Amino acid sequence: MIQMNGQLxxxxxxxxxxxxxxxxxxTVGLSLCYGLMRMISLDxxxxxxxxxxxxxxxTAATGSxxxxxxxxxxxxxxxxxxxxxxxxxxxxxKPVMFSMILTFGVNLMGVGLIKYIxxxxxxxxxxxxxxxxxxLGTSVPGYRVFVIxxxxxxxxxxxxxxxxxxxxxxxxxxxxDAEKVEALGINISRLFTVTFIxxxxxxALAGVIHAPFVMVSPEMGMSITAFAFMVVIIGGLGSIKxxxxxxxxxxxxxxxxxxxxxxxxxxxxxxxxxxxxxIKPTGLYGSKLMTR
Amino acid sequence: xxxxLSSWTLIFVVFILLYLMKGILPAAFLTEVVIFSIYAMGCSxxxxxLGLTSFGQPAFLAFGAYGAGVYLYYFGTNxxxxxxxxxxxxxxxxxxxxxxxxxxxxxxxxxxxxxFCVVTFFMFQKALVKWxxxxxxxxxISRMEPTPVIDLTSPSxxxxxxxxxxxxxxxxxNYLMKKSVFGATCLCVKNNEQKLRFLGYKTFNIKWLAFVxxxxxxxxxxxxxxxxxxxxxxxxxxxxxxxxxxAISMLGGAGTLFGPLVGSFLFIGLKDIxxxxxxxxxxxxxxxxxxxxxxxxxxxxxxxxxxxEKRKNKKSQLQxxxxxxxxx
Numbered sequence: 061m062i063q064m065n066g067q068l069x070x071x072x073x074x075x076x077x078x079x080x081x082x083x084x085x086x087t088v089g090l091s092l093c094y095g096l097m098r099m100i101s102l103d104x105x106x107x108x109x110x111x112x113x114x115x116x117x118x119t120a121a122t123g124s125x126x127x128x129x130x131x132x133x134x135x136x137x138x139x140x141x142x143x144x145x146x147x148x149x150x151x152x153x154k155p156v157m158f159s160m161i162l163t164f165g166v167n168l169m170g171v172g173l174i175k176y177i178x179x180x181x182x183x184x185x186x187x188x189x190x191x192x193x194x195x196l197g198t199s200v201p202g203y204r205v206f207v208i209x210x211x212x213x214x215x216x217x218x219x220x221x222x223x224x225x226x227x228x229x230x231x232x233x234x235x236x237d238a239e240k241v242e243a244l245g246i247n248i249s250r251l252f253t254v255t256f257i258x259x260x261x262x263x264a265l266a267g268v269i270h271a272p273f274v275m276v277s278p279e280m281g282m283s284i285t286a287f288a289f290m291v292v293i294i295g296g297l298g299s300i301k302x303x304x305x306x307x308x309x310x311x312x313x314x315x316x317x318x319x320x321x322x323x324x325x326x327x328x329x330x331x332x333x334x335x336x337x338x339i340k341p342t343g344l345y346g347s348k349l350m351t352r
Numbered sequence: 353x354x355x356x357l358s359s360w361t362l363i364f365v366v367f368i369l370l371y372l373m374k375g376i377l378p379a380a381f382l383t384e385v386v387i388f389s390i391y392a393m394g395c396s397x398x399x400x401x402l403g404l405t406s407f408g409q410p411a412f413l414a415f416g417a418y419g420a421g422v423y424l425y426y427f428g429t430n431x432x433x434x435x436x437x438x439x440x441x442x443x444x445x446x447x448x449x450x451x452x453x454x455x456x457x458x459x460x461x462x463x464x465x466x467x468f469c470v471v472t473f474f475m476f477q478k479a480l481v482k483w484x485x486x487x488x489x490x491x492x493i494s495r496m497e498p499t500p501v502i503d504l505t506s507p508s509x510x511x512x513x514x515x516x517x518x519x520x521x522x523x524x525x526n527y528l529m530k531k532s533v534f535g536a537t538c539l540c541v542k543n544n545e546q547k548l549r550f551l552g553y554k555t556f557n558i559k560w561l562a563f564v565x566x567x568x569x570x571x572x573x574x575x576x577x578x579x580x581x582x583x584x585x586x587x588x589x590x591x592x593x594x595x596x597x598x599a600i601s602m603l604g605g606a607g608t609l610f611g612p613l614v615g616s617f618l619f620i621g622l623k624d625i626x627x628x629x630x631x632x633x634x635x636x637x638x639x640x641x642x643x644x645x646x647x648x649x650x651x652x653x654x655x656x657x658x659x660x661e662k663r664k665n666k667k668s669q670l671q672x673x674x675x676x677x678x679x680x
Contacts, residue, residue, distance in 0.1 A: 147642060150646060157462070160407075165645065166642065168595050168641065170638070327479070342457075
């Protein structure tokens, strides 16, 4: 019996870690947008759902999940570029509330379009990696381990990009003082576009890797909203490291909570969030919020 | 003209005219418009006078709706009592929830609010399914008995009753937004919270009270919905519904007195017409939100007020705009 419980706990922890990976990929976009542009981009959830649907369509057409993943990210890149140029670029100078309502509108429109194109029935996506990995005597689906690995790689890549490359340095400088960066001759509006597209592509990637776990449905962006918000709030808006840490916490709380009592899976992260906000109103790693 | 726009006579005139439109437009549509405008009033007040964007309004609507629904299903048969219970339940829950939510800064407030709404939806749909029956909901049609004075179980009764409630709500908000010191302090919170705190006001208390007032009005609308539809199910707390109420507030003009009414009228009318042709209504809601936000955030009534103000100032250059009674 104890052996059995141990195996359950290990597989729950691995499941939690892979959920953390998905949450991290989804919320890193929100964090990047808030960090640089001081806007809360709720349309990331649309790119997430779009990524999942595109991977379904392309996988069904070509038979290759990896081709689907690539195609989904490329298409999302184009869509995000269009949205940014047409709509989002007009609201950078406005208060946060403004961008929230506007991007919520974009998200809603996206959900409607997805329903229009793909219909209401949920679509299945097969897991691209079969087989299982043996961890401490517990066999764990290989795909979950791959997701954890991918999230770690993305975290390292984003950190490397922000800290070590010229573009990343410019972005970090833009977070501190946008006007001075402009005075140095750096085109800040182009930086904004790059950041927005990067965030959107990462959100699409989250949708792509989450697709085999769940059925792809039009409301999937809406149903993950709460978890994504909990992750960004616990970690502190705008902090990549905080996002990673809180994604780990929320993933474990969700999967271990579900092991104890099923409804806890959705309630427990909320309680964690409330407790953390009562202690530190800006989240774990959030700095004092800029108000504009 | 400006004075007339914020007077109680105008409220009566508008609502009586709307009431008489029963002859032209279907009563079901008008009832929905009036109840929805009460609901939107709270949201509009939060956005326009307090600067707090709430994407969690369906949760507060559901508190009132389930307060009334659970009372009718398990305890009593009187619809008046049900509405009263709905208001009380939502008042108590809002006081509790407000304590947690209001201390957050505005972007955190919005995100937490939406997360809270999703959790509430989940609670009504799954966690409390034994008592709320989830998506099937509480069916109350056989539980409601005819009430004295105005029979709330008949369509014409609830139609009249919702108009009376709406007039009361509007008189209350007219006083709150245009005449009272409290409304002025709320505007101060929106414009410069730090300064207000420096002047010695406890901004937490102001925001908390405004939050409780606005969301209890949403709860009242929820209770009316329950009595009107004779049922309540978990879908009332669905977070997608948050878009409708925010769109209505922005369309009509957040923080204006008649914004929610104009917004609801246009929005629900448009929805009824368009959904005959397009099945996925979200596209249009999203599109409307984008257009209203990009066209300037004033909305229809807000733009009209600004226009009248400008014309009045042009006519009498001597009177500065700040001499209007009350307000700031």
